[in-house]
Amino acid sequence: xxxxxxxxxxxxxxxxxxxxxxxxxxxxxxxxxxxxxxxxxxxxxxxxxxxxxxxxxxxxxxxxxxxxxxxxxxxxxxxxxxxxxxxxxxxxxxxxxxxxxxxxxxxxxxxxxxxxxxxxxxxxxxxxxxxxxxxxxxxxxxxxxxxxxxxxxxxxxxxxxxxxxxxxxxxxxxxxxxxxxxxxxxxxxxxxxxxxxxxxxxxxxxxxxxxxxxxxxxxxxxxxxxxxxxxxxxxxxxxxxxxxxxxxxxxxxxxxxxxxxxxxxxxxxxxxxxxxxxxxxxxxxxxxxxxxxxxxxxxxxxxxxxxxxxxxxxxxxxxxxx
Ligand code: SF4
Ligand code: SF4
Ligand code: SF4
Numbered sequence: 001x002x003x004x005x006x007x008x009x010x011x012x013x014x015x016x017x018x019x020x021x022x023x024x025x026x027x028x029x030x031x032x033x034x035x036x037x038x039x040x041x042x043x044x045x046x047x048x049x050x051x052x053x054x055x056x057x058x059x060x061x062x063x064x065x066x067x068x069x070x071x072x073x074x075x076x077x078x079x080x081x082x083x084x085x086x087x088x089x090x091x092x093x094x095x096x097x098x099x100x101x102x103x104x105x106x107x108x109x110x111x112x113x114x115x116x117x118x119x120x121x122x123x124x125x126x127x128x129x130x131x132x133x134x135x136x137x138x139x140x141x142x143x144x145x146x147x148x149x150x151x152x153x154x155x156x157x158x159x160x161x162x163x164x165x166x167x168x169x170x171x172x173x174x175x176x177x178x179x180x181x182x183x184x185x186x187x188x189x190x191x192x193x194x195x196x197x198x199x200x201x202x203x204x205x206x207x208x209x210x211x212x213x214x215x216x217x218x219x220x221x222x223x224x225x226x227x228x229x230x231x232x233x234x235x236x237x238x239x240x241x242x243x244x245x246x247x248x249x250x251x252x253x254x255x256x257x258x259x260x261x262x263x264x265x266x267x268x269x270x271x272x273x274x275x276x277x278x279x280x281x282x283x284x285x286x287x288x289x290x291x292x293x294x295x296x297x298x299x300x301x302x303x304x305x306x307x308x309x310x311x312x313x314x315x316x317x318x319x320x321x322x
Contacts, residue, residue, distance in 0.1 A: 007056030
Protein backbone atom coordinates (compact mmCIF):
# COMPACT_ATOMS: atom_id res chain seq x y z
CA UNK A 1 0.00 0.00 0.00
CA UNK A 2 1.40 3.40 -0.99
CA UNK A 3 1.79 6.05 1.74
CA UNK A 4 -0.38 9.16 1.58
CA UNK A 5 1.24 12.11 -0.15
CA UNK A 6 -0.08 15.41 1.23
CA UNK A 7 -0.75 17.99 -1.46
CA UNK A 8 -0.32 21.57 -0.17
CA UNK A 9 -1.52 23.10 -3.46
CA UNK A 10 -4.88 21.40 -3.17
CA UNK A 11 -5.17 22.40 0.49
CA UNK A 12 -4.58 26.02 -0.50
CA UNK A 13 -7.12 25.74 -3.30
CA UNK A 14 -9.84 24.62 -0.85
CA UNK A 15 -8.94 27.35 1.64
CA UNK A 16 -9.34 30.03 -1.04
CA UNK A 17 -12.54 28.51 -2.38
CA UNK A 18 -14.43 28.27 0.91
CA UNK A 19 -12.91 31.30 2.66
CA UNK A 20 -12.27 29.26 5.80
CA UNK A 21 -9.08 27.89 7.28
CA UNK A 22 -9.33 24.16 7.89
CA UNK A 23 -5.88 24.06 9.48
CA UNK A 24 -7.41 25.69 12.58
CA UNK A 25 -9.01 22.31 13.34
CA UNK A 26 -7.33 20.95 16.48
CA UNK A 27 -9.15 17.59 16.21
CA UNK A 28 -11.34 18.04 19.31
CA UNK A 29 -14.10 15.96 17.64
CA UNK A 30 -16.87 18.36 18.70
CA UNK A 31 -18.22 18.24 15.14
CA UNK A 32 -18.30 14.43 15.16
CA UNK A 33 -20.32 14.36 18.38
CA UNK A 34 -22.67 17.14 17.23
CA UNK A 35 -23.41 15.75 13.76
CA UNK A 36 -26.94 14.25 13.87
CA UNK A 37 -26.24 11.94 10.93
CA UNK A 38 -23.14 10.61 12.66
CA UNK A 39 -24.99 10.17 15.94
CA UNK A 40 -27.69 8.18 14.14
CA UNK A 41 -25.45 6.04 11.94
CA UNK A 42 -21.77 6.36 12.87
CA UNK A 43 -21.07 6.86 9.16
CA UNK A 44 -20.35 10.59 8.78
CA UNK A 45 -17.31 12.02 10.60
CA UNK A 46 -16.84 15.73 9.77
CA UNK A 47 -13.43 15.72 11.43
CA UNK A 48 -12.22 13.04 9.00
CA UNK A 49 -13.30 15.28 6.13
CA UNK A 50 -11.30 18.18 7.60
CA UNK A 51 -8.28 15.96 8.17
CA UNK A 52 -8.36 14.85 4.54
CA UNK A 53 -8.68 18.48 3.44
CA UNK A 54 -5.70 19.46 5.56
CA UNK A 55 -3.66 16.73 3.88
CA UNK A 56 -4.82 17.97 0.49
CA UNK A 57 -6.56 14.65 -0.24
CA UNK A 58 -9.23 16.29 -2.34
CA UNK A 59 -9.29 13.71 -5.13
CA UNK A 60 -10.22 11.10 -2.52
CA UNK A 61 -12.65 13.45 -0.76
CA UNK A 62 -14.78 14.14 -3.82
CA UNK A 63 -15.18 10.39 -4.37
CA UNK A 64 -16.39 9.69 -0.84
CA UNK A 65 -20.04 8.82 -0.16
CA UNK A 66 -19.88 10.74 3.13
CA UNK A 67 -20.12 14.09 1.35
CA UNK A 68 -23.62 13.04 0.21
CA UNK A 69 -24.67 11.71 3.63
CA UNK A 70 -24.51 15.26 5.04
CA UNK A 71 -27.91 16.95 5.49
CA UNK A 72 -26.29 20.43 5.52
CA UNK A 73 -27.63 21.28 8.98
CA UNK A 74 -24.44 23.27 9.75
CA UNK A 75 -24.34 22.04 13.34
CA UNK A 76 -20.70 20.98 12.94
CA UNK A 77 -19.79 24.56 12.03
CA UNK A 78 -21.93 26.05 14.80
CA UNK A 79 -20.25 23.90 17.47
CA UNK A 80 -16.65 24.31 16.27
CA UNK A 81 -14.70 26.39 18.83
CA UNK A 82 -12.20 27.49 16.16
CA UNK A 83 -14.63 28.70 13.50
CA UNK A 84 -13.72 25.91 11.08
CA UNK A 85 -16.64 25.22 8.78
CA UNK A 86 -16.90 21.53 7.86
CA UNK A 87 -20.25 22.05 6.12
CA UNK A 88 -18.60 24.45 3.66
CA UNK A 89 -15.90 21.90 2.84
CA UNK A 90 -18.63 19.36 2.15
CA UNK A 91 -20.55 21.75 -0.13
CA UNK A 92 -17.29 22.49 -1.94
CA UNK A 93 -16.52 18.78 -2.36
CA UNK A 94 -20.01 18.14 -3.76
CA UNK A 95 -19.69 20.96 -6.26
CA UNK A 96 -16.28 19.68 -7.37
CA UNK A 97 -17.56 16.09 -7.64
CA UNK A 98 -20.26 17.35 -9.97
CA UNK A 99 -17.99 19.65 -11.95
CA UNK A 100 -15.39 16.94 -12.54
CA UNK A 101 -17.92 14.27 -13.48
CA UNK A 102 -17.41 12.04 -10.42
CA UNK A 103 -21.21 12.17 -10.15
CA UNK A 104 -23.67 13.15 -12.87
CA UNK A 105 -26.23 15.96 -12.80
CA UNK A 106 -28.96 13.34 -13.12
CA UNK A 107 -27.66 11.52 -10.03
CA UNK A 108 -27.52 14.79 -8.09
CA UNK A 109 -31.09 15.65 -9.11
CA UNK A 110 -32.22 12.19 -7.98
CA UNK A 111 -30.29 12.68 -4.76
CA UNK A 112 -32.26 15.84 -3.94
CA UNK A 113 -35.53 14.06 -4.73
CA UNK A 114 -34.48 11.26 -2.39
CA UNK A 115 -33.59 13.73 0.34
CA UNK A 116 -36.92 15.56 -0.10
CA UNK A 117 -38.89 12.30 0.09
CA UNK A 118 -36.93 11.37 3.24
CA UNK A 119 -38.51 14.35 5.01
CA UNK A 120 -41.81 12.43 4.79
CA UNK A 121 -40.16 9.57 6.69
CA UNK A 122 -38.93 12.06 9.31
CA UNK A 123 -42.47 13.48 9.56
CA UNK A 124 -43.98 10.01 10.11
CA UNK A 125 -41.32 9.23 12.73
CA UNK A 126 -42.00 12.54 14.52
CA UNK A 127 -45.76 11.86 14.47
CA UNK A 128 -45.19 8.51 16.20
CA UNK A 129 -42.69 9.99 18.67
CA UNK A 130 -45.33 12.51 19.77
CA UNK A 131 -47.14 9.62 21.44
CA UNK A 132 -44.46 6.99 22.11
CA UNK A 133 -41.31 5.34 20.79
CA UNK A 134 -40.75 4.51 17.14
CA UNK A 135 -40.21 0.76 16.95
CA UNK A 136 -37.91 -0.79 14.31
CA UNK A 137 -39.54 -0.64 10.88
CA UNK A 138 -39.17 -2.87 7.83
CA UNK A 139 -37.52 -1.73 4.59
CA UNK A 140 -40.97 -1.91 3.04
CA UNK A 141 -42.46 0.43 5.64
CA UNK A 142 -39.60 2.89 5.15
CA UNK A 143 -40.16 2.87 1.38
CA UNK A 144 -43.91 3.34 1.84
CA UNK A 145 -43.31 6.40 4.01
CA UNK A 146 -40.95 7.79 1.36
CA UNK A 147 -43.76 7.61 -1.22
CA UNK A 148 -46.78 8.47 0.91
CA UNK A 149 -48.12 12.01 1.28
CA UNK A 150 -48.29 12.98 4.93
CA UNK A 151 -51.64 13.14 6.66
CA UNK A 152 -52.20 16.82 7.32
CA UNK A 153 -55.82 17.87 6.98
CA UNK A 154 -56.64 19.83 3.85
CA UNK A 155 -59.78 21.21 5.49
CA UNK A 156 -60.09 24.97 6.13
CA UNK A 157 -58.77 25.88 9.57
CA UNK A 158 -61.61 25.96 12.08
CA UNK A 159 -59.69 26.56 15.30
CA UNK A 160 -60.71 29.42 17.55
CA UNK A 161 -58.16 28.45 20.19
CA UNK A 162 -55.93 31.46 19.62
CA UNK A 163 -52.58 32.31 21.17
CA UNK A 164 -53.50 35.90 21.82
CA UNK A 165 -54.17 35.25 25.50
CA UNK A 166 -51.03 33.17 26.00
CA UNK A 167 -48.32 35.28 27.66
CA UNK A 168 -45.48 32.87 26.77
CA UNK A 169 -46.50 32.89 23.13
CA UNK A 170 -46.77 36.69 23.06
CA UNK A 171 -43.24 36.90 24.45
CA UNK A 172 -41.98 34.46 21.82
CA UNK A 173 -43.55 36.43 18.98
CA UNK A 174 -42.05 39.67 20.32
CA UNK A 175 -38.58 38.18 20.81
CA UNK A 176 -38.48 36.60 17.36
CA UNK A 177 -40.19 39.46 15.44
CA UNK A 178 -42.70 36.85 14.24
CA UNK A 179 -45.46 39.34 13.57
CA UNK A 180 -43.25 41.28 11.08
CA UNK A 181 -43.50 38.45 8.53
CA UNK A 182 -44.97 39.62 5.22
CA UNK A 183 -44.99 36.07 3.76
CA UNK A 184 -42.39 36.64 1.05
CA UNK A 185 -41.31 33.00 1.27
CA UNK A 186 -37.55 33.63 1.31
CA UNK A 187 -37.23 31.42 4.40
CA UNK A 188 -38.87 28.55 2.53
CA UNK A 189 -36.66 29.11 -0.53
CA UNK A 190 -33.44 28.76 1.44
CA UNK A 191 -34.58 25.98 3.78
CA UNK A 192 -32.86 22.69 2.83
CA UNK A 193 -35.81 20.53 3.89
CA UNK A 194 -38.69 22.47 2.38
CA UNK A 195 -40.15 20.79 -0.67
CA UNK A 196 -43.45 19.25 0.25
CA UNK A 197 -45.39 22.00 1.99
CA UNK A 198 -47.50 19.61 4.05
CA UNK A 199 -44.32 18.12 5.49
CA UNK A 200 -42.37 21.27 6.36
CA UNK A 201 -42.56 24.91 5.33
CA UNK A 202 -41.13 27.66 7.57
CA UNK A 203 -43.28 30.38 5.96
CA UNK A 204 -46.42 28.37 6.72
CA UNK A 205 -45.25 27.86 10.31
CA UNK A 206 -44.63 31.60 10.80
CA UNK A 207 -47.95 32.46 9.17
CA UNK A 208 -49.80 29.97 11.35
CA UNK A 209 -48.11 31.53 14.39
CA UNK A 210 -49.10 35.04 13.27
CA UNK A 211 -52.70 33.83 13.00
CA UNK A 212 -52.34 32.45 16.53
CA UNK A 213 -53.47 28.94 15.72
CA UNK A 214 -52.29 27.10 18.82
CA UNK A 215 -53.66 23.68 18.22
CA UNK A 216 -52.50 23.38 14.60
CA UNK A 217 -48.96 24.41 15.48
CA UNK A 218 -48.30 22.65 18.74
CA UNK A 219 -49.80 19.35 17.65
CA UNK A 220 -48.00 19.29 14.29
CA UNK A 221 -45.06 16.89 13.78
CA UNK A 222 -43.61 19.48 11.36
CA UNK A 223 -42.20 21.74 14.08
CA UNK A 224 -39.88 18.87 15.09
CA UNK A 225 -38.26 18.55 11.65
CA UNK A 226 -36.27 21.82 11.68
CA UNK A 227 -32.51 21.17 11.35
CA UNK A 228 -31.62 24.45 13.13
CA UNK A 229 -29.32 25.53 10.29
CA UNK A 230 -30.55 29.17 10.59
CA UNK A 231 -30.62 29.86 6.85
CA UNK A 232 -34.23 31.07 7.20
CA UNK A 233 -33.27 33.68 9.77
CA UNK A 234 -30.25 34.85 7.76
CA UNK A 235 -32.43 35.20 4.66
CA UNK A 236 -35.35 37.06 6.24
CA UNK A 237 -35.40 40.75 5.30
CA UNK A 238 -38.00 41.33 8.03
CA UNK A 239 -35.58 40.13 10.73
CA UNK A 240 -37.89 37.31 11.78
CA UNK A 241 -35.85 34.81 13.79
CA UNK A 242 -37.57 31.87 12.20
CA UNK A 243 -35.37 29.10 13.58
CA UNK A 244 -35.73 30.52 17.07
CA UNK A 245 -39.50 30.79 16.72
CA UNK A 246 -39.68 27.11 15.76
CA UNK A 247 -37.47 26.16 18.71
CA UNK A 248 -39.72 28.16 21.07
CA UNK A 249 -42.80 26.47 19.61
CA UNK A 250 -41.26 23.10 20.46
CA UNK A 251 -40.75 24.28 24.02
CA UNK A 252 -44.33 25.58 24.20
CA UNK A 253 -45.64 22.25 22.89
CA UNK A 254 -43.91 20.55 25.83
CA UNK A 255 -44.95 23.14 28.41
CA UNK A 256 -48.56 23.04 27.18
CA UNK A 257 -48.58 19.23 27.48
CA UNK A 258 -49.08 18.59 23.78
CA UNK A 259 -45.86 16.56 23.81
CA UNK A 260 -43.91 14.71 26.52
CA UNK A 261 -40.71 16.39 27.71
CA UNK A 262 -38.50 13.60 26.34
CA UNK A 263 -39.52 14.24 22.71
CA UNK A 264 -35.97 15.11 21.58
CA UNK A 265 -34.63 11.94 23.15
CA UNK A 266 -37.27 9.86 21.35
CA UNK A 267 -36.52 11.59 18.06
CA UNK A 268 -32.81 10.82 18.48
CA UNK A 269 -33.70 7.16 19.01
CA UNK A 270 -35.95 7.21 15.95
CA UNK A 271 -33.12 8.70 13.86
CA UNK A 272 -31.10 5.53 14.48
CA UNK A 273 -33.91 3.63 12.77
CA UNK A 274 -34.69 5.89 9.82
CA UNK A 275 -31.26 7.27 8.78
CA UNK A 276 -29.32 4.05 7.98
CA UNK A 277 -31.73 3.13 5.12
CA UNK A 278 -31.29 6.66 3.74
CA UNK A 279 -27.50 6.27 3.62
CA UNK A 280 -27.89 2.84 1.96
CA UNK A 281 -30.19 4.43 -0.63
CA UNK A 282 -27.57 7.16 -1.27
CA UNK A 283 -24.88 4.49 -1.72
CA UNK A 284 -27.09 2.68 -4.21
CA UNK A 285 -27.94 5.87 -6.10
CA UNK A 286 -24.31 6.89 -6.63
CA UNK A 287 -23.03 3.32 -6.99
CA UNK A 288 -20.81 3.57 -3.92
CA UNK A 289 -21.79 0.14 -2.71
CA UNK A 290 -23.37 -1.76 -5.60
CA UNK A 291 -23.70 -5.03 -3.74
CA UNK A 292 -25.30 -4.81 -0.34
CA UNK A 293 -23.12 -6.11 2.48
CA UNK A 294 -19.85 -5.88 0.52
CA UNK A 295 -16.98 -3.79 1.83
CA UNK A 296 -16.38 -0.55 -0.02
CA UNK A 297 -13.15 -0.63 -2.04
CA UNK A 298 -10.46 1.77 -0.81
CA UNK A 299 -10.29 5.05 -2.65
CA UNK A 300 -7.43 5.75 -4.99
CA UNK A 301 -5.93 9.15 -5.66
CA UNK A 302 -6.77 10.02 -9.25
CA UNK A 303 -4.00 12.31 -10.46
CA UNK A 304 -6.02 13.38 -13.49
CA UNK A 305 -8.54 14.80 -11.00
CA UNK A 306 -5.74 16.67 -9.19
CA UNK A 307 -4.77 18.43 -12.38
CA UNK A 308 -8.38 19.36 -13.14
CA UNK A 309 -8.94 20.63 -9.61
CA UNK A 310 -5.92 22.90 -9.78
CA UNK A 311 -6.72 23.94 -13.34
CA UNK A 312 -9.71 25.79 -12.03
CA UNK A 313 -7.33 27.98 -10.03
CA UNK A 314 -9.96 30.14 -8.40
CA UNK A 315 -13.00 29.80 -6.23
CA UNK A 316 -15.98 28.86 -8.35
CA UNK A 317 -19.59 29.60 -7.60
CA UNK A 318 -21.04 26.88 -5.40
CA UNK A 319 -24.55 27.30 -6.69
CA UNK A 320 -26.93 24.43 -7.42
CA UNK A 321 -25.26 22.17 -4.89
CA UNK A 322 -25.57 22.75 -1.16
S1 SF4 B 1 -23.63 19.91 8.18
FE1 SF4 B 1 -24.78 18.65 9.70
S2 SF4 B 1 -24.97 16.63 8.72
FE2 SF4 B 1 -23.35 17.74 7.63
S3 SF4 B 1 -21.45 17.12 8.63
FE3 SF4 B 1 -22.13 19.03 9.60
S4 SF4 B 1 -23.32 18.36 11.40
FE4 SF4 B 1 -23.11 16.57 10.02
S1 SF4 C 1 -38.48 35.35 4.98
FE1 SF4 C 1 -39.30 36.48 6.75
S2 SF4 C 1 -40.89 37.84 5.92
FE2 SF4 C 1 -40.44 36.30 4.34
S3 SF4 C 1 -41.95 34.67 4.70
FE3 SF4 C 1 -40.13 34.10 5.86
S4 SF4 C 1 -40.42 34.92 7.92
FE4 SF4 C 1 -41.89 35.95 6.57
S1 SF4 D 1 -33.38 26.54 10.64
FE1 SF4 D 1 -34.74 27.46 9.11
S2 SF4 D 1 -33.82 26.97 7.12
FE2 SF4 D 1 -32.90 25.58 8.66
S3 SF4 D 1 -34.19 23.72 8.62
FE3 SF4 D 1 -35.03 25.08 10.22
S4 SF4 D 1 -36.62 26.27 9.16
FE4 SF4 D 1 -35.32 25.36 7.57
